[in-house]
Structure formats: structure tokens, C-alpha cells
Amino acid sequence: MGLVKAVRCPRCEAPAAGDNAGVCSHCGTVVDLVMDLTSVPSLAEIRRRAERSIWKWRELLPIQEPAAIVSLGEGYTPLIEARRLGERLGIPRLYVKNDGLLPTGSLKDRVNALAVSRGREMKVPLVATPSTGNAAASLAAYAAAGGLACIVLVPEGTAPAKVAQARICGARVVAVRGAFDTVAALARQAIERFGWYSALSDNPWRNAGHKSYGYEVLDQLGEVPDWMIHPEASGGAVAGTWKAFGEMQELGWVRRKPRMVAAQAEAAAPLVRAWEKGLTDVEPVTPGPTVAEAIKVGQSRLGWQCLAALRDAGGTAVAVADDEILEAQRLLAALEGVFAEPAGAVSIAAARRLSQSGAIGPKESVVAVVTGHGLKQLVEHRLSEIPTIEPTLEALEQAIKGGAPCP
């Protein structure tokens, strides 16, 4: 089990006030867990383990009590060699990390496995979070498996499939009028007032789950990719992956690190705007409508960490338009058989942009993380009428005239 050596602010380096502090009392930045790496086994030893979940790397995850761990088998999602899509995008060495196949269908299982395990370690009765939908579904599942109560707040109009997932697991789901940032502000007040255990992105134990991307990609690919692209809202996936590569470098496991990319929808791109302005922290924006509902946010709680990671990595932040997102979603399905929700395909749209602009070269390896399953949020116009026929061969022949459309 992983030992936490220090809890400190990554920005002003101050030690955190108290062992369970999530946020620096000086500057408000989410604090960082510095792991004790001295008792981590060798890379070869860990890679030999048969386990296929994030807990294969348990010495690097900040849970000390094995009995507290709640696992639904999260991690080790397929890393697909996406030859057909890669050829189309001009990236012959494109790999798709399909996190739509995590237990509840989104990347959130990586962090909520940690949030609930930590909550059990602390013997809390209840966990809570605001969510654009996926975190709600995920937290509800882990809370159910861990025997904790769960309250989730979602924006009114959240995809029904995600709400259904959370409810069937027994969570108390409350829809709030307003966009995600309003819901998150209310949730923070409630967490403070009612003493709920927070599974928000200002819980550093939760955030450690994002590190699993780094360990897993090295294990599955057998080398460090040149680029890693994540669809982003809080900035946590980029920050966590980058941290994992930093730890692996410290351990002498890797000599170089990937260039990191944070991908957002144009209508909700606080990280990209801050990156373009050369800022070190995110300024809130007012999000507009976008098909990428899961990442429709105006503020990025881990923006400071994410922007620092992008700078250190020689990476970038890319905003893509809705038509690019929908085209990426279609190409990913039509050429690779992977059905992603729109937000999940934002990494593919960003890869396409970066290839077109020449930022990604044709010899470079790229891991694009696809973060949510397509069945989570169905896009209306994709549900348009299919031919319905009488059960005769003539009618069938008529219906399939012209063959299947070519991707």
C-alpha cells in the first residue's frame, strides 16, 4: 500500500494545514500528496503481477488499509492500436485508450475507487459530489459496493442514462437549476455545512486515481508515448498522468515523459483560454452550449496543476468545435468500432487538429484517451429514422439499395 510522505501545496510549497486538508490555506490551490517511493517494488516485479486493475500499482496509490479498498475492476482498459483511424488522421501510430469500458462506462471510476476507499479508511458514512453525470454514476456505484450512502448533485437536464445509473445504485440524486459551476458551488457549500465527505476534484486522495493512466500506458505500450491527449474539465487527468510520469522518472523507470495535451470543447474551454494567454491559472469563463456535455464547465479546479504540466511537458491545450467532435465520434466508431460519448471523443478531434497543423509528426506515437461510453449520452440527430419494412426479401432489397454508406 502506498505511503504518503507529505501533503503540501504544489504552488506555494506550504505544508497543508492538517492531514485531510484538500486545499491550501494560503493560496486555495488543491494540495498534492507526495508519495514515499522508497518501498515501491521494481518495475519488473510490478509488471509481473497478474492483476488487471489500478491496484496493480498499489504502492503508488495513497491508501494504506487494504480492507478499505473498494474495487469494481477499474483500470486496464484496452489500448487499441487504431490503424484505420490513425491512417485517416495522418497519425500511423495512434492508440486509443478506451475508458468507456471502465465499470460504469467513464474515466470517473479511476478516481472514485480512490475517493470511496479513502472515505472507508476514514470511516465516513457518506460521500458526495456535484457532477455533469459520469462522476455521479461512478460515485454511486463505488459507494454502493463500499456500503456508504451517496448524494450527488447534477445540472438539470443531465443525460438520463447517467442519472439512471446513479439512482439504481441507491444514490440520492438531486437536479439543480443552472450549469455545472453553479451546481458545484452549491455542493461545496453543502459539503461545508453538512460535513459530507467530498469526492470532488479538491480531494487529493481521489485525484491520485488519475495517476493510473501513466502506469498503465507504460505497462501496456511497453514504452513512453510521444503524446498523450485527454478530454479535460477540471484538468485533473493531465495533472495526474504527468505526476505519474514524474514519479516513474524519479524511480528510474523512464528516461523521458510524453507531451501532454488538454482537449476541450470550444464553448467551454477555460484551460485552453488560459493556455493561449500564457496564464499560470485558469480564469472562469461562461460556458456556451456544446454536445460535449460531460466537460461543459467554466472553471477548472486543477487548472494550476494542469497548466504547469502542459508547460513542463512541452504540451498544449486545444479547443475543438462541436462539428469536429461529432465527426471524431463518427470516425472512431466507423473506423475502429469504438462508440464514445461526445465528450469522450474530444481527444480524437484534438489529435486530428494537431496532426493537420503539423504539431504531431507522422512518426510520433499518440495515446488518445476516450473517456466515456457512447450509450451514456445519445445525440438526438443520430437517432433519426431507420427504414422499417414488411418482412419480405423484396422490401429488404429495396431498403439496403446502394449498400452501406462508406465511412
Ligand SMILES: Cc1ncc(COP(=O)(O)O)c(C=O)c1O
Ligand atoms: C466523459 C468525460 N470526459 C472527461 C471528463 C473530464 O474529467 P476531469 O474533470 O477529470 O477533467 C469528464 C468529467 O466529467 C467526463 O465525464
Ligand SMILES: [Zn+2]
Ligand atoms: Zn498554496
